[in-house]
Each structure stands twice: as C-alpha cells, then as structure tokens.
Amino acid sequence: MVTRGAGFPAGTPEEPTALEKELLGVAGSVPDPELPVLTLAELGVLRGLHVLGPGRVEVELTPTYTGCPAVETMSADVVQALREHGMTDVSVRTVLSPPWTTDAITAEGRRKLAEFGIAPPRPTGGAPGGGPVAVDLAVRCPRCGSTDTTLLSRFSSTACKALRRCASCREPFDHFKELT
Amino acid sequence: MSAPRTALLALGDDALVLSHRLGEWAGHAPVLEEEVALANIALDLLGQARTLLSMAGDEDELTYLREERDFTNVQLVERPNGDFAHTIARQLYFSTHQELLYERLADGGTDDGELAALAAKAVKEVAYHRDHAEHWTLRLGDGTDVSHERMRAALDGLWRYTGELSQPIEGLDVDWDGLREEWTRRVTAVLERASLSLPQGPRNASWAAGAGRQGVHTEPFGRMLAEMQHLHRSHPGASW
Known part of the structure; x- marks a missing residue:
C-alpha cells in the first residue's frame, strides 16, 4: 500500500x-x-x-x-x-517534506555513479531558494576526467539527469544534475 | 488546515493539462534531445498533478471522468502546441508564473501543510522548466530571421491568455498584483535579452479568454479531452 x-x-x-x-x-x-x-x-x-x-x-x-x-x-x-x-x-x-536534494546522495553513492559513467551531482551545500545551480561550473567527464565538458540538453534519460559531452574524449555522458 | 478543493483543482488542472499537451510532442519534437526534455517536463507536471488531484479526490476520476466545463485550468495551458516557438512561448509564460506561485505557496501562501510541501518540492522542478524555456527563447529570438519572427508571432498569439494567470485563486494567501508585476518584470528581461519585446495589447481578449477558472475553455480543449479520456471511458477499469 x-x-x-x-x-x-x-x-x-x-x-x-x-x-x-x-x-x-x-x-x-x-x-x-x-x-x-x-x-x-x-x-x-x-x-x-x-x-x-x-x-x-x-x-x-x-x-x-x-x-x-x-x-x-x-x-x-x-x-x-x-x-x-x-x-x-x-x-x-x-x-514530500523536507524535499529531497542531491546532497542526500552519500559519498559512496557519488563514487558509484562516477564509476557507472554518470557524473555525480556537485555538493551544493543546500543553497537557499532552490532552483538550478549555475550550470557553467565545470562538470568532470566520468570517463576521462576532463573538466572541458559542455551541456547538450538540460534533460536526459530521466528527469534527474542532464546530457553533456566531453570535449577531450568526445563522449557524451549523463550528469546527475544538482537539486538544492 | 486543508486548502479549498477549488484551489487544489485549479493548480492540479493547470499541471495536468499542460502535461498532456507537452506529451503530444512525443514522436514529433524537432530533435531527440528536445523530445526527451519536453517529455521530462511533462512528467514533472504529471507528478504535481497527481499529488494535487489526489488531495482533491480520486485522481483517475477527476482526470478521466470530468466534463470540459468542470476543468478549471487557465486557458493558456490548453492552447495547442503549434510550432516549436508556440510551445516555448507557452512554457516561458506559464513556467515563470508557476515558479513564482509555488514559491509563494511554499513560503506562507497557504496554511495547508501538504500543499506547501508539494509547492516546496515542485518549485525546484519548475525552475528547470523555466530555465529551459528561457534558453530556447534566447536561441529563437536571437537566431535567424525566421526563428525570430516565429518566436515573436508565438509570444503575440498567446499574450491574450496571460492575463488569467494572476487572477486570484480563492483560499490562497498570495499577493496576486505583486506576482503579476514580478512576472512581467522577469518575462520582459528575458525577451529583451532575446532581442524581442513584450507584446502590446490587452492581456485578456474581449471574448471568453480569462474564464478558464470558471470552466469556460477554448475550442481545441474539447478535442484534447476526448483524446485523453476516450480509453478510460471506453474501457472502464481497464489496466495492463
């Protein structure tokens, strides 16, 4: 139930x-x-x-x-x-309350996400007000580790992920986007 | 204290109807990434609608068995998708409003704890919807002559439906005039950056625009409901 x-x-x-x-x-x-x-x-x-x-x-x-x-x-x-x-x-x-944030993902969870090929959300420190975190901050490519990555789409395979591409290894990858 | 059922239905119907409209893009979006983005936005809205309608009654009954005149969504969200610019203009107008409204509901605009919790949760999702709409507005407005013209035409065409957004909803403690001012300020700022300008003319047409909350809807809405409801009505209780 x-x-x-x-x-x-x-x-x-x-x-x-x-x-x-x-x-x-x-x-x-x-x-x-x-x-x-x-x-x-x-x-x-x-x-x-x-x-x-x-x-x-x-x-x-x-x-x-x-x-x-x-x-x-x-x-x-x-x-x-x-x-x-x-x-x-x-x-x-x-x-629903208090709302879930990506800061609730444990350190081990973040490590596993990266290992799985999904860039983990960056810690937000619970910025007040919520909303999208500045997407210009570098997101590290989970495959080659480069920070030279660009946003392809704000929404990816699920609502919680964004689609990015690495300029170094040229591979696209999912990024578990921050939710504060 | 529980928010009035009419308020829950108004908010729930807005989310439900826009969710269905966005879902109509599945299989038709200009690029795969947009297909996925619009479906994700639709899914967020559907989640909000399910929560809100469940607070007001039985979500399936409210969605599939109500007549057109019983829906109290604003007319903006029922407008057909049109071209991509129309969908983006509708998204810009509505998500900017929904974010402002949810912010206020999360911050004392209602004494219904469950509604406040939903608003606090949903405002984070809507911030992404608004961000998505803003980026596309900038790209289309500041893109080619064709994209600029289409975006301008879409913004103008939907303008008459924006007046209804800040029509007070009974039972919610919101400064509606302040909300409309903030909405206008934000939309104007985005349009200026996109080398577009805020449409002129009345925000409510002289005919029925602005009566969605009273159950008066535009002609395409009936056809949308027919499609949305026909399976459930033809096969009551069907499941798979």
Whole structure:
C-alpha cells in the first residue's frame, strides 16, 4: 500500500530500535530501479522506518522528483525485501517534506555513479531558494576526467539527469544534475 | 488546515493539462534531445498533478471522468502546441508564473501543510522548466530571421491568455498584483535579452479568454479531452 503524506508524523522521531535498524539495513540495500548501481540508502530517499507491531512495519520514502515513475517500483521492491525478512504487513508512505536534494546522495553513492559513467551531482551545500545551480561550473567527464565538458540538453534519460559531452574524449555522458 | 478543493483543482488542472499537451510532442519534437526534455517536463507536471488531484479526490476520476466545463485550468495551458516557438512561448509564460506561485505557496501562501510541501518540492522542478524555456527563447529570438519572427508571432498569439494567470485563486494567501508585476518584470528581461519585446495589447481578449477558472475553455480543449479520456471511458477499469 502506498499512501501520500506531507512529512513526518507528529512528534519527535524516537531512537530506532535494534529491529528497526536491522530492517532499515534491509530496505536501504534495495537497489534503485533506474540506477541499479545505487541503493536506496545511498540515493538518500529512505526517510524512516517504524515497526508498528509484530510483523507490521511502515516505511517512509521521498521521491527525487514528484513525477518520478520509479517511486512505485521502489515501494514494491521495499515491500518485497521486508516480506522476505519476515514482515507480513508492510506499508510505504511517500513523504514530500523536507524535499529531497542531491546532497542526500552519500559519498559512496557519488563514487558509484562516477564509476557507472554518470557524473555525480556537485555538493551544493543546500543553497537557499532552490532552483538550478549555475550550470557553467565545470562538470568532470566520468570517463576521462576532463573538466572541458559542455551541456547538450538540460534533460536526459530521466528527469534527474542532464546530457553533456566531453570535449577531450568526445563522449557524451549523463550528469546527475544538482537539486538544492 | 486543508486548502479549498477549488484551489487544489485549479493548480492540479493547470499541471495536468499542460502535461498532456507537452506529451503530444512525443514522436514529433524537432530533435531527440528536445523530445526527451519536453517529455521530462511533462512528467514533472504529471507528478504535481497527481499529488494535487489526489488531495482533491480520486485522481483517475477527476482526470478521466470530468466534463470540459468542470476543468478549471487557465486557458493558456490548453492552447495547442503549434510550432516549436508556440510551445516555448507557452512554457516561458506559464513556467515563470508557476515558479513564482509555488514559491509563494511554499513560503506562507497557504496554511495547508501538504500543499506547501508539494509547492516546496515542485518549485525546484519548475525552475528547470523555466530555465529551459528561457534558453530556447534566447536561441529563437536571437537566431535567424525566421526563428525570430516565429518566436515573436508565438509570444503575440498567446499574450491574450496571460492575463488569467494572476487572477486570484480563492483560499490562497498570495499577493496576486505583486506576482503579476514580478512576472512581467522577469518575462520582459528575458525577451529583451532575446532581442524581442513584450507584446502590446490587452492581456485578456474581449471574448471568453480569462474564464478558464470558471470552466469556460477554448475550442481545441474539447478535442484534447476526448483524446485523453476516450480509453478510460471506453474501457472502464481497464489496466495492463
């Protein structure tokens, strides 16, 4: 079951129990359906997990983009992983607040993206106001490492990526564009 | 507190209808990169529409089973794609407005926490849509004589639909006059850089333009809805 919500449930989040930590590990290790080199934990979309009773667990996911079609697959994959781990009643809640930013991608996630041939997003430091980060700053080619790259299109194979070309090795590549 | 259903429908319908129009470019865009870009923008808008319409009711029922007069989107977003310049002009006018509106909703313009959360999320996406439209406006306006003329004609042709954008939506605490001023300032700045100028003439035509929020739509909208809704209406409950 997927439900929508504005944000975290009321009240301060409590320290996760040992079981919750274990289940977070299970849910967090599910691969992203569109970028299978990354896990959901590395992408930073897993917002929380609460055990509500024996075999009952609620997971909070945040979408990278509101229209990201991967969210439903992610939810189904998380449900399956937790079921295989003995949870019989798994619900997934989509939360929008606070909005996901590319700063939520872990250092290991960035390394894997580059290794996969996708230029990782540059850290933004959470600039206020949101919006496109100046695209003139150098983006490094994930193949040859050159910073002499140009933007071909602001949108690439998915909404979260832009298409660039390297002037040194002449190869086009995807850049996971910054979202602050 | 929940925002009025009419406000959620107004915002949701704008996003839904523009999403469908942009989706019509699939298979027809001038270059592959633009095909992908327009589809991505359409997808962002569809995500926003799904969230907003789900807050107002059942998203499928609202999308596929309402009659034309029940849609409350502004007429600008239902205008046919026209040539590429028309689509870009529509994108420039609408995304500049949507970004300003979402910014305000994320920052105190609504006491509906869920709507504010959606606006805070969506404003980041729309900033990219606006950026895309601005870059194309510069390229077309400052390109060849033909591209300049087509862009000018598109901006002029859609101008009469821009007045409706800043028509107040009941239940949202937004300074609509201030929003319109900021919109005009931003659009003027882009057009000047593109060696174009802000169209002259009224922003609302004397006929029905400007009544989209009241359910009055332009002729092509009915045909768009027929295409969008026919599968669901012909095969209720169909899935694959």
